[in-house]
Amino acid sequence: APVQKLYLFHPSYTNVLLELRNSTDQVIAFTAALFERSRHACYVLLRGPQPGEGPGPVSLMKRKLKEDILVSRVIWLRHMAGDNEQHIRDRLYRMRFQSRD
Secondary structure, three states: OOOOOOEEOOOOOOOEEEEOOOOOOOEEEEEEEEEOOOOEEEEEEEEOOOOOOOOOOOEEEEEEHHHHHHOOEEEEOOOOOOOOHHHHHHHHHOOOOOOOO
């Protein structure tokens, strides 16, 4: 099976991708959520058998985006003067999010 990875791209930082360090094996559904009170983002993964496979275990996993940012790998799309990997992680870690509803 091909290796699947999760990436974070934020429109404020178009020069980098963050490769998140968790397994995406057997992900069958994904959604993002926002804790409105603290404005922290998370994502939820539903994992289980892939289409065409027989029945098997299913699990639901919630990950806090902030935790994954700290251990992510920075992939440079375009290197900007003065930016380093830790600086990018720190800026994304401090971000607060809001819904547009």
